[in-house]
Amino acid sequence: MGLAKTEMFTDQQNEIALFAKVFGHPARVSILQYLFKINSCICGDLVNQIGLAQPTISQHLKELKHLGLIKGNVEGTSVCYCIHTENWIKMKETMLQFLNQDISKIEDCC
Amino acid sequence: MGLAKTEMFTDQQNEIALFAKVFGHPARVSILQYLFKINSCICGDLVNQIGLAQPTISQHLKELKHLGLIKGNVEGTSVCYCIHTENWIKMKETMLQFLNQDISKIEDCC
DNA sequence: TTTGTTTATAGCAATATTACGATGAATGTT
DNA sequence: AACATTCATCGTAATATTGCTATAAACAAA
Numbered sequence: 323m324g325l326a327k328t329e330m331f332t333d334q335q336n337e338i339a340l341f342a343k344v345f346g347h348p349a350r351v352s353i354l355q356y357l358f359k360i361n362s363c364i365c366g367d368l369v370n371q372i373g374l375a376q377p378t379i380s381q382h383l384k385e386l387k388h389l390g391l392i393k394g395n396v397e398g399t400s401v402c403y404c405i406h407t408e409n410w411i412k413m414k415e416t417m418l419q420f421l422n423q424d425i426s427k428i429e430d431c432c
Numbered sequence: 433m434g435l436a437k438t439e440m441f442t443d444q445q446n447e448i449a450l451f452a453k454v455f456g457h458p459a460r461v462s463i464l465q466y467l468f469k470i471n472s473c474i475c476g477d478l479v480n481q482i483g484l485a486q487p488t489i490s491q492h493l494k495e496l497k498h499l500g501l502i503k504g505n506v507e508g509t510s511v512c513y514c515i516h517t518e519n520w521i522k523m524k525e526t527m528l529q530f531l532n533q534d535i536s537k538i539e540d541c542c
Numbered sequence: 543t544t545t546g547t548t549t550a551t552a553g554c555a556a557t558a559t560t561a562c563g564a565t566g567a568a569t570g571t572t
Numbered sequence: 573a574a575c576a577t578t579c580a581t582c583g584t585a586a587t588a589t590t591g592c593t594a595t596a597a598a599c600a601a602a
Contacts, residue, residue, distance in 0.1 A: 323591045324557030330483040331458035335465070343456030347560080348441035348449040351530065355445070358533040365579060373440040378561050380580055399569050399578045407535050414531050420461065421524050423468040425517050433561045434587030457590080475549060488591050490550060509548045509599050 338420050341413050344389050349374060350382050357392065357405050364400045389413075448530050451523050454499050459484060460492050467502065467515050474510045499523075 328336050344350055352372050357363050365383065369376045383403060386392045390409040394401050438446050454460055462482050467473050475493065479486045493513060496502045500519040504511045 323555075324559090324589050326457055326459070326558095326590070327484065328458060331462055335458040335461045338461050339456050339458040342452045342454075342461075344452075345530070346449050346453030346456045347436055348438060348445040349436070349560090351445045351448050351452075352441055355530075355533070358535075358538070361538045366577090369579095374437065374560095375562055376579070377563080377581080381560080384580085396568085396579090399576090401579060405535065405538050407538055410535060417527070417531055420455070420465075421527055423465070425468075425515065425520060428468070428471045428515050428517055433585070434559050434589090436560070436588095459590090476547090484590095485592060486549075487551080487593080491591080494550085506549090506598085509546095511549060 334416070337416055340389065341417060344385055344391070347382070349378070350386060353379070353382060353386065354391070354405070357403065361404065363403045364397075365394075365403060366400060368403075444526070447526055450499065451527060454495055454501070457492070459489070460496060463489070463492060463496065464501070464515070467513065471514065473513045474507075475504075475513060476510060478513075 326339070331339075345354075349372055353368060356368065356371055360367075365376075365379065368379050368383075372379060374382075383392065383394070387394060387403075390406055391413060392403050393406045394403040396402075436449070441449075455464075459482055463478060466478065466481055470477075475486075475489065478489050478493075482489060484492075493502065493504070497504060497513075500516055501523060502513050503516045504513040506512075
């Protein structure tokens with residue numbers, strides 16, 4: 323099938339999964355880390371930084387932009403991409419809620 | 433291709449991506465949340481809780497177990513699954529390092 | 543031993559993802 | 573205008589993921 327049955331899960335569960343999915347590829351992790359490191363970016367840099375072809379990088383950037391985690395503005399012939407800080411903070415809250423579930427009550431039954 | 437070029441990324445980037453990938457499906461998010469909620473579990477419960485077929489749940493559990501996020505012990509005819517607390521904490525540290533990257537220095541250039 | 547219960551595995555069809563080459567669109571340079 | 577540069581999109585091939593049915597395996601109960 324290859325198609326997740328999203329309708330049987332809560333909005334929050336689907337949201338967590340969507341964010342996680344976009345982090346589920348090392349190229350996108352790498353892109354985000356690089357954007358954090360240099361604070362602003364031109365796509366060409368990324369193609370050199372990461373060893374993938376330009377259309378591949380462009381595709382990954384599109385996914386990140388689609389989820390709102392980065393924003394990009396055209397500057398002449400190049401495009402300036404950077405982290406969308408407000409949305410990153412919102413995403414982080416959602417993910418932290420999931421990661422920080424209370425572990426103290428878990429009995430080591432197994 | 434469908435195949436990520438992991439060799440061109442750092443171990444840390446690949447590790448983050450692997451953890452994120454497993455959270456990239458709402459069924460697995462749901463399973464983990466349920467395990468946190470009740471602190472111990474029998475697989476049959478999950479099949480009722482989540483609306484997917486038993487083999488599908490079993491497959492998702494396998495992926496979670498493979499990454500070490502849950503552990504399962506056979507108890508008679510059923511299997512008791514629960515959160516692997518030590519590994520969960522380790523995973524959380526890795527993910528937090530990624531999520532908590534310093535956002536304060538980012539200039540709103542775009 | 544037969545039967546039922548529970549979970550895992552095999553095999554499959556449908557869809558998604560990843561990556562790239564070729565090409566197009568937009569802008570800058572000469 | 574002609575050309576170069578940069579990035580996006582299209583089309584395609586290879587592989588991965590999801591979910592199911594059918595079935596096996598392991599154990600308990602009768």
